[in-house]
Amino acid sequence: MLDFPLWKKLWLWGLTAIAALAALPSIALLANQAWPDALPDPTINLGLDLAGGSHLLLEANPQEVRAQRLENMEESVRTAMRQAEPRIRIGDVSTQGGRLSFMLDDASEIDRAREILLPFINGTGMVREWDLTVMDGSRFVLTPTAQGLDAAVDQAMESAVEVVRKRIDELGTREPTIIRQGDNRIVVQVPGLEDPDALKALLGETAQLEFKLVDQNALPADVAQGIVPPGSEIFPYVEDSPFAGQSVAVRRLGGIRGDNLVGAQQSFDENNTPVVTIQFDQQGAARFGTLTSENVNRPFAIILDGKVLSAPNINEPILGGTAQISGSFTVESANRLAISLRSGALPVDLAVIEERTVGPDLGADSIRRGMIAMGIGSLAVVVLMIVTYGRFGIYATVALVFNVLMLLGIMAILNTTLTLPGIAGFVLTIGAAVDANVLINERIREERKRGRRVIAAVENGYKEASRAIYDANVTNFIAGVLLFLFGSGPIRGFAVVLIIGLFTSVFTAVTLTRMWVAGWLRKSRPSDLNV
Incomplete structure (x- = not known):
């Protein structure tokens, strides 16, 4: 030795x-x-x-996950029934009480409709996500299971942690601490960042980007009173928009979400005004091209976190998967939105419930x-x-x-x-x-x-x-x-x-x-x- x-x-x-x-x-x-x-x-x-630095404690609202999950199921069911050969017609669709129900126009299609719904009920995981019951011979009722809801909330929180991490990394900070606390909270500690305002603004943006067709059948007077035709919903304009204080009615289903974004950068338009240029992946580009091709000369709303940035007219099909988002941006706000879109949308809103600066x-x-x-x-x-x-x-x-x-x-x-x-x-x-x-x-x-x-x-x-x-x-x-x-x-x-x-x-x-x-x-x- x-x-x-x-x-x-x-x-x-x-x-x-x-x-x-x-x-x-x-x-x-x-x-x-x-x-x-x-x-x-x-x-x-x-x-x-x-x-030194900033410490934030963020809390999510699981109810938003449940509501989004119900809306996604409704859109999936409508699409599946419409694409069935031959088409299965449904009506009297309702999402009241946290469950989805609809009526078959033809009761003899009940077995075929059940077969179409089975993949949505079982999901892709190990738990059963939905319970299916048939009432009155032709009404289907889809009720989310407790296990499926818990799994969806847990997945949303895991995704939220990764999105928060990506956004903070975009700030150029080193070694942030980002961990889950309990079922619906996230602790964020960023050394060296003494002013938490920019961090709060960045993490406070859910960055849920949506493109939805404007309902041209809705009367402005009715929209001002909160009245819209069935199948539509109302969104207000952002505060710094020329139309601030007004609202617009859009079709609730059939639009495109920003889930297929692969890039977002702050840039300038032909008037040297700050905008955000976005790029879709192949699937998103195809869907965006189809949407704009089928609705030329119709307005569509660009909605971010439940507020309308703008509602431009579709003058021609937008192909290639690239588009611009305008909305009275400054360079700083456009860059912040680009960071949020690049890192992905938060699957749930996060509220700051505790803040400390060291x-x-x-x-x-x-x-x-x-x-x-x-x-x-x-x-x-x-x-x-x-x-x-x-x-x-x-x-x-x-x-x-x-x-x-x-x-x-x-x-x-x-x-x-x-x-x-x-x-x-x-x-x-x-x-x-x-x-x-x-x-x-x-x-x-x-x-x-x-x-x-x-x-x-x-x-x-x-x-x-x-x-x-x-x-x-x-x-x-x-x-x-x-x-x-x-x-x-x-x-x-x-x-x-x-x-x-x-x-x-x-x-x-x-x-x-x-x-x-x-x-x-x-x-x-x-x-x-x-x-």
Whole structure:
């Protein structure tokens, strides 16, 4: 165990040097010192509690998921019945009471209609999504199951988390914390973003984009009173529109949603007015082309989050899958909408129910106090080790320094985030590293008391102590992994430092010190040990 050939020494020293040098940019950052631009600069990201930033707690309304799901089912049923060969005619469609019901014009088509509905009832998952009953011989009633609703809400929240993550990534921030809390809440923490207004505006936009045909049969006087023909609905214009305060009636079904968008950019129209240029995928381009081709010289409304941006006339078919959205935008609002559309629509509205802003001064004070605590603790440990174990205590001290440098360097290379609990993990790592050297040195003492020679005592001391060190670190590693998997935010920050620190501690306290001790024994060949 004390045999270290040249290649092994070079390998160990090279690995140590790379990890230690990678820590220097982070040390400069923590010390508020500039780092040369010409040099590589892997740095540790500071968490919200150290760098300051914004904390938002968002809450979703599951009722919106249920309502959207019911509307989607109605449109699917109408389309399926219309495309059946021969066509199955239905009427008296109702979505009252949270369920979909409709009447067959011909009661003899009941078996064929049930076969068409079966794929919609069973869905694609493992749970039954709808219950189907037939009343009065020809009326179908589709009722959403509790399991299907729960699965839909859970899927919507998972999608919402990903959409929120994409939107925040568009802001150029680093290492945001975005996690679900409970069934319908999302915690968002963005380090370095002190003004949450832009973040709230970005996340507050559902970005549900729809293109719906204007109902030209609806009378303006009736629309102003909230009266529309069957099958239509009313949407108001946005506040900054020339038609602010007015509303427009549109056909409830048959439009196109923005689900098939693949691109959105802020641009300018021929009048140098900010607009948003959107691109559909192949399927969306085909549907948009069909919609505009079949309704030339008819107006259609561009609706965003339940408000009409504009209602232009379709002068000619819009082919190619590219269109422009106008609506009294500024450059900033157009760019924000483009970001929202690129990242996808939120499947459910998110309301901000809690907001906190953490200033950078608190984080700087936390770093300073944490460094003082770590410095005092390290100094006390160094003095104790040198006084107690002499030369072997010096080896342990040098290994401790490399341990901290390697830990910082590896965290920087992995682009991890340092939080306030992570600083506590540093202090714990220092204690764990020294504890390994204490076990080794005490074991060497015992071997010497038993009368073993110097080299045999050192070799057996490292061999026997290493077993206990590995066993202890394996249990700590399991605890760290569980904290990382089931924890969130600061708990994960602590777990990251703990897990990386376990590897660096064992490497420096066992492998490096053993190499140094082996070199000293080979060179000096002492007749006794002062341990």
